[in-house]
Every structure is written in structure tokens, then in C-alpha cells.
Amino acid sequence: MPELPEVETTRRGIEAHVSGQIIAAVEVRQPKLRWRVPPGLSRKLKDARIDCLERRGKYLLFKTSSGTLIVHLGMSGSLRMVVDGAPPQAHDHVDLRLGNGLTLRLRDPRRFGAVLWTRSDPLRHPLLAALGPEPLSDGFDGAWLRQRAHGRKAAVKTLIMNSRVVVGIGNIYASEALFLAGINPARSAGRISARRLHGLAAAVKQVLEEALEQGGTTLRDFVNGAGEPGYFAQSLRVYGREGEPCVNCGAPVRARVLAQRASYYCPRCQR
DNA sequence: AGTGCGGCCTGTCCGC
DNA sequence: TGCGGACAGGCCGCAC
Numbered sequence: 001m002p003e004l005p006e007v008e009t010t011r012r013g014i015e016a017h018v019s020g021q022i023i024a025a026v027e028v029r030q031p032k033l034r035w036r037v038p039p040g041l042s043r044k045l046k047d048a049r050i051d052c053l054e055r056r057g058k059y060l061l062f063k064t065s066s067g068t069l070i071v072h073l074g075m076s077g078s079l080r081m082v083v084d085g086a087p088p089q090a091h092d093h094v095d096l097r098l099g100n101g102l103t104l105r106l107r108d109p110r111r112f113g114a115v116l117w118t119r120s121d122p123l124r125h126p127l128l129a130a131l132g133p134e135p136l137s138d139g140f141d142g143a144w145l146r147q148r149a150h151g152r153k154a155a156v157k158t159l160i161m162n163s164r165v166v167v168g169i170g171n172i173y174a175s176e177a178l179f180l181a182g183i184n185p186a187r188s189a190g191r192i193s194a195r196r197l198h199g200l201a202a203a204v205k206q207v208l209e210e211a212l213e214q215g216g217t218t219l220r221d222f223v224n225g226a227g228e229p230g231y232f233a234q235s236l237r238v239y240g241r242e243g244e245p246c247v248n249c250g251a252p253v254r255a256r257v258l259a260q261r262a263s264y265y266c267p268r269c270q271r
Numbered sequence: 272a273g274t275g276c277g278g279c280c281t282g283t284c285c286g287c
Numbered sequence: 288t289g290c291g292g293a294c295a296g297g298c299c300g301c302a303c
Contacts, residue, residue, distance in 0.1 A: 032280090033280095034279070034280090074279095074280090075280090076280090076281080076282090091281080108280095108281095109280080109281050109282065110279085110280045110281050110282080111279080111280050111281075112279065112280065112281095151273090152273075152274095153273080153274080154273075154274065154275090158274085158275095220282085220283085221282095259274090259275070259276090260275085260276075260277095
């Protein structure tokens, strides 16, 4: 899916078009996403005003005068602004028609995404309540990572992809950050020195910031609010580069599966 | 409590 | 050219 840089790129791209807008109509063509789209969503949202668009982890929070619309893009979801009346394409599941002549449209071929609704504080929603710190905030650093890694036997890649430990890091950026930090993705989290965990926290921040600057990574589905791809794919150092030379030492990049996810690393640079 | 796995979906690509 | 199977950016819920 979109990982944090892609979700944040989406948020930045559509924020100005949705903030302050009244929702004129909601159309749900396919309610069967990861969870069923709430049946009365249209009634709940109609005539509500979108006050702001925030992000927590990979969840987008449309805060309105009557509650919060929570959107998750899953593996293949994208949100974009289209002009009212633009004919929906395949997998365009949900539309929010706004007062400014634009429609916010959710496309999600694999339907692993979600559209949810809550009247209370969205940060207390069951799906969001236990989330770890934002990786680009001061709440995420080497000390935090060290505390969470203590005693863990599982692979460090699994640890940093755990949203209770830190949000926003998916399969691509986990491999990339571990490469920058020089840590083998399969290494047990609890057996990494404090110094290297500090380096890993810094590497996570670095790779996410770089990806944000490039508008995210587009492998296949991701487009920003204007329908454009991100450009970080060309900057990936190890992800998807099995057999190609390590950008650091030239050794062939290796791939192996960890927790059922493809992982890429340099066997010489990452220990 | 931590860990590993199945499952949710469709599209694409690869080998036969 | 067609077909089966593996795989793809996430992550919940369950069994152990």
C-alpha cells in the first residue's frame, strides 16, 4: 500500500480542495471494502462541513462538523479530486461530492482499504487507539526503539513494521531504512546494540523524509490527489533490486522472505 | 505477551 | 494464446 509518504502526499494534495467544503452528496458504489462501509454514511455526511484533513499513521481523518470520516488506502487505494460528473472507472468505490464542483474519489482495486465513521475522538477508535508514535515526531527515537526491541526475538524488520511500535513503515521503507542503518533485516530485534538502534531510528526518519520530498513511491497503483505518480521509486536503494549491485559496495542485493513479506538487503553491508 | 499464519480482494506476470 | 499459480505497497484476528 501506500506507506506513510504516500498517505501524507495524498493528504497534502487534496487538503486545500476539501477543507472548508460542504459535502453535497456521498455515493458508495461498492461497500465491501476491508470492512463494510457504514450503511448510513451518506445520511451522516450530507451537508456536513469538512473542517480539516489530518493523518494518523496511514489513516486519513476527515474531520467534519458531525464526526470524522476515517479512510485507509490498504494496499492499492488512492484518493483523487475529479470534476463533478466525471464517469467512474473500474474500482472507483466511493465518491464525496463537494460544494466546490469537485468530487473526492476513492479507487481501490484490491479493496483492502477502509472507509469508517466515528462521532467521537478518532484517536480513540479501536483501530487507532494503540498505534505507536509517528516516525517523524520526537516521540520516535532510538530510546523508544530500544525499549520496544528489548527482549524481542522477532526480526527487526518485523518490529519496525509493527504499527504498535511505530506507524507508517511498510514493506518498502522497512527494507530501505535497514539498508541505510546497515542492519540485516532478519536480525533479532533484541540483539541489536543501542547505538545501532539509534542509527535505525535516524535512518527511518531519513528515508521517509526523502520519499516525502519525491512525492512518495509509485510501483503500480499509487497516485497523488491530482492523479500523478510519486518519484521515489528511482531512489530505492535495495527494494526490488534483487541481483543488482549494492549502491554502496557492489555486492549483489539479496532477497528473502520474512514474515511472508519480500525483504531486500545487501549481505555485505547489512549485518 | 510475543509470534506466526490465514485471510481479505483484484490485477499482473511468469512458466508451461 | 490460454491457464494455473505466485506474488503485490496492509494489517486484523486468531491459535499457539
